[in-house]
Amino acid sequence: MASIGILGAGTWGIALARMLTNCGHDVVVWSALPEEIEALSATRRQRNLPDMVIPERTRFTKDIAVACAGRDVLLFAVPSVFVRATAKAAAPHIPEGQVIVDVAKGIEPGTLYTMTQVIRDEMGDRRVSVVALSGPTHAEEVARDLPTTIVSACTDADVARKVQDVFMNSCLRVYTNPDVEGVELCGAVKNIIALAAGISAGLGFGDNTKAALITRGMAEIARLGKAMGCYEQTFAGLAGIGDLVVTATSRHSRNNRCGELIGQGVPPKEAVERVGMVVEGVNAIPATLQLARRYHVSMPITEAVDAVVNGGMAPRDAVDRLMSREKRSEIGAAVQYERAMLRRGSDTKRVITYGTFDLLHYGHINLFRRAKALGDYLIVAISTDEFNWNEKHKKCYFTYEQRKALVEAVRYVDLVIPEENWDQKRRDMHEYHVDTFVMGDDWKGKFDFLKEEGVEVVYLPRTPEISSTQIRRDLYDANAVEGESRVSHDDINTDPGSEGRR
16 A cells, blocks of 8 residues: 555546545645645535545545654645646755656746656655556546556656556556656647637537547657657557547547637637646647747648647638648658668668667767668667667666667668567578678677578677767766866857957
8 A cells, every 4th residue: 555645636646546546545635725635525526526435534625734743645736837837836845765656748838847846846856756656548438447557657667667566457457668757748739739629619510620630640759859868669659649639529629619619619718628627738828839949840730739729810701811831741851762772682782780870970870880881771770768768778878769769870870770679680680681690709609590581780890989988987086086177158258269269
């Protein structure tokens, strides 16, 4: 049994409180509104979940210190706009080592922080573990014990599994994911796409339109996430397409409902008021567009929703603008080129190499150069974050997407693919029509079994005295060297001749 404090008494917080209590956990719920605590204690009902009875063992408090004290897990279940204020109020009562779980979905305007980043910011130097719990989870269905799945996202795999253990039961299946930023980005931006889906329904459009919005909406969320260095598989998972589908199609979705009212001609502000609950998609628009500009990513559906909600554009005009944009291919030119290369005949010699390629350096680039010299087309398989953590037992400075972007920029490399397990190499040899397999000579003999697949196996000597480990060591030592430069860029005159011109 775990002791759990829940900050926030809205529909999701109370649905989780009921579920966790029924699973045998000790649960106490706090709200910033004293009258809300009084009503819940007296009626054992939540106004937006009228058919659900709150167990007698679920306790309520008006004192945030009581909700935070001695808890195995502290759950933030307030709307995104109140996460910072709640974290600030709770911070003095949160001990070192606390496991904090956030279920709010949003991006903070100005800072562009996700909700777990907001919580960490308010914790200051206090060491805590913060988990994003997100996925296709309507409170109305969890309150009825309908089968549901969700993702526990944390860079610390042990903490992610701890939260998985606490929340998982016969009705709620929990998966783990190390890509916290990707999970949270999906949770915030999918609400904007759900607004678009609702607007289309309000205009009288059908399933074709909704399917297009969901599919292309996910494409622009993934574009932004990949540019930010998030893990590509997250967008095809529960926190990505799963959460988008349920939010854009369900009658329980407040974003979908708000959009439908707007499509029917109700002014956006009035539509939010009619919904009667926080419409997170409206709140997420400004920060999402700021991120899109920062990372130079095109997000036409998000821009169209912004034009309607904040710019006064008529919904039908926004649709016309979306449909009349410049023609383009669904897949990028680079992907088309890669596929064409792989379909070419036996005159194209294909080479493949595998690695983590963290802290990309001369040794890696030299390996690519020598590998490419053995053929015409070089494929580089980069270990995913999960594979590095679970199988190689190592943590990287950069995420998979960041490492992928760096390797793709090297001119010797033609295609980058993920390495997800040890077993995939035999399959890759056939799928990518590989002629030569290349690894560093510190793996000599380890991959000779690939010769059985009709592949030449080559072990290239490592570039002398160059390795990620050596770089880390040298950087650390440099900081300790007496006399090492501590001069700021601001202190350096980059135009010495300027003195004589004064």
